Amino acid sequence: MADELAVFKFINSPGTGPIIRIDNGTGNTRDVLNFQKSTSEVFSVNSAGLPDPGGGDPKRSVVVSYGDLPADPDALEPFIYRWEKAVTITNAYVAVDTTVGADAVNYNTLVLTNATADATIATLSTAAGIAANTWTTMGDITNPDIVAGASSYCYLVPTKTVSGMALSGLTFRIEFTLAG
Amino acid sequence: MGATNVICVDDSAGTGPAMIFDVNSGRDILASYVNDAEVFALMSDGFIRTTSGWAYRQVGVGIGDIAANNDAYTYPLLRAEQDITIVGCHIGCDAAVTANVDNYQTVYLEQSGNTTDLSSMTTASTGFTIHVPRAFTIATTGNPDHLAAGETLQLRLAKTGTGVAMYGVSVSIVYTVDQPRATIGTATDNVIRLVNEIGTGSEIFLDHYSRPFMSVRENGNEKFHIDINGKIFGARMSSMKDYTPPDQYYYQVINTGQLVTEDSATKISPLFAPHCTIQLEKVYFGAITTYALGSATNGWNLKITDATNILVDAYTHLYSSGTALTKGVLYDMGDVNKEWGQLTSSDKICAEYLESGTGPNVDGLTFVLCYRKLT
Secondary structure, three states: OOOOOOOOEOOOOOOOOOOEEEOOOOOOOOEEEEEEEEEEEEEEEEOOOOEOOOOOOOOEEEEEEEEEEEEOOOOOOOOOEEEOOOEEEHHHHHHEOEEOOOOOOOOEEEEEEOHHHEEEEEEEEEOEEEEEOOOOOOOOOOOEEEEOOOOEEEEEEEEEEEEOOOOOEEEEEEEEOOOO | OOOOOEEEEEOOOOOOOOEEEEOOOOOOOOEEEEEEEEEEEEEEOEEEEEOOOHHHHEEEEEEEEEOOOOOOOOEEEEEOOEEEEEEEEEOOOOOEOOOEEEEEEEEEEEEEOOEEEEEEEEOOOOOOOOOOOOOOOOOOOOOOEEEOOOEEEEEEEEEEEEOEEEEEEEEEEEEEEOOOOOOOOOOOOOOOEEEOOOOOOOOOEEEEEEOOEEEEEEEEEEEEEEOOOOOEEOOOOOOOOOOOHHHHHEEEEEEEEEHHHHHHOOOOEEEEOOOEEEEEEEEEEOOOOOOOEEEEEOOOEEEEEOOOEEEEEEEEEEEEOOOOOOOOOOOOOOOOOOOEEEEOOOOOOOOOOOOOOOOEEEEEEEEEEEEEEEO
């Protein structure tokens, strides 16, 4: 049983304002809170009020179910997701509801694209096939920063090789952390 | 280390939380201001009030192809366990849509709990550029942007003339979780007040080996907890009443498309895979057309599974045990199995389907997952 011997213990202290209030000017960018476990930061709140907790809290996910992608998707560029605030993409995955076998001749290349400068975030070739109901990573992430504004979104550029490869129930899962 | 902090606590003795706050007045625990504007506050009920991106929550909904005449359908977009406010919504297509003042679509963003639309847009004078989203301007007069717990955010289309087809449509929604209680006050009758302290290190710095950092309580009941790994929780201490602040719930929305007889015991729709251990709390489901309870024998058993175990299931269409579906409305699937509903980063959540008799086709079957992060 943990003890109650806190360093700071505030029990019904009088007043109506916050128990702890911190006032800074714009130029003061020091963190509000910084909690460390054996000298490694595990929780903080920065000067802009953005928390950076430990565990799974900093990372978020958004799932976007696109549906069926035809074997020849060259004319399509699906809009995937738009954020309101700046984020950093850390991982991208795809899943399908029907297995497609490996085909080194006829396949599609899926390029998840950052609308800021139309830069590649991640690329997946379906040549190796995709097992149904299995989240397949789109590989290494590049250009991960989504900057708040008109281009704070990502989209897909699919391209067929030879006859391409149809995908059923194509679903994207994008993981990201908050950047602002 | 810690020399430039205002408050620095290093390896203090004890095993309980280093900071304990217990209030019965509802006053805030900690607040931070920049140029007199609040940017962060921790409330005594564990709710985090902030102007940063932390407050913004994200869900995406794939709509698919929309026919030129799509008037019959209403798309369910989101339902939440808590009151939320829609702060942004964008819609995009995978192919260009040409503006046409005679034949066009009007796209309505609306909700089941308020007759005032959140927003609408048309393709009459402005079409869609391939992959480029258009923004809905969210109305606030009459509170249509406020989605009460249990209500459904919806998308509806109405054609003018012969309408226009829209392909590969996807909607992104950004919302904030409503603050459950009013702010008590921002007075400067604080126990500790730090004003433009000199230095560059964090204002409050704690470094410990094993003890939790913080416990926030109301009348002795824990509402918020930060453990030694920096993970935030609701009630965490043993003997405390179970409690989770509303902003510690997260959502995913997945439109699995049309359900047909051939899918029975065959089709498995991938819904989600967590990056950490989660507790699945609720699952909602709905469709884009209305389905009455039409038969005692013909319907569907919808099962949310981890590919092995049933986490929660529901029936549609059946008189005896099914749920009648009104188009565009999301329904609670019932209690989630608490044991199987705890899923690690190695697990996945999917939807499976079992036809009873001859179940009718279900269009635009949509699921909403509500979960908490446990690790």
